[in-house]
Amino acid sequence: MQQGFPITITITADDRFSSSLKPLLAKLEMWINFQALKADWYGKEDHVLTFDFNLVRTLDEKAEQLISESWIVEPGYAYHYENSRLMTIAFIAVDDLLERGTGIELEIKSRLVAVANLIGQQHGLIALIAA
Template sequence: MQQFPMTISAAGNFSDSLKPLLAELEMWLNFQALKADWYSNEAHVLQFNFSLVRSLTDAMAQQTRETDSSSWVVAGGYAYLFEPKNLHTKAYIAVEDLLKSGTGIEREIKTRLLAVANAVAAEHDLLRLSL
């Protein structure tokens, strides 16, 4: 089975009950990119690995030990690192603040996924994805 260019997983401290939601979000995001013709040039397909994390603080602390954290873009509820040599983006989507608010969690996760994808896509003249 071929893997999607955009994958979504959850940090180890999340319940396995999230797997159906992660699969749904992954299919939705890849479908949005397909509709926007992001995959037409097979030599230039952006790859994204999203990971839902409780907080960016914990995720970024781990990254500081592994990579140069100054290369990361950190914004409202997400952080990402784009690697131009292989068109790969590693991203964290924080959910702790969303869980506390308790409303519209799925929509807000989608908004953060799109914010990362669109920020990287803008550098490659690709159409913006939307909800």
């Protein structure tokens, strides 16, 4: 998304993932931005929320960082929200999804929405829907 919008969402993957994942990341980024548009998150111009989602294999890879900073850790994802900058950094784990082998994209969407909704709720925004 371009700067100037009341919300900025980017989704990247850890360097250990194949570059062939880029089309899926772009699709997920467009999808969650569309969900935010449908929920009128772009209409709240007094808060420019920024979300930086990063797909990782496991949260264990980031354990040192998660402990050293004030991260909220849930099954499948962890996030850190800086209220002063309205910035959220989140790690979305996928190893457990790969082990199950079904509905990976839907589960990633669910985790993206879970993090976004936790922050959005603090700002009185309508909840995004994962389906």
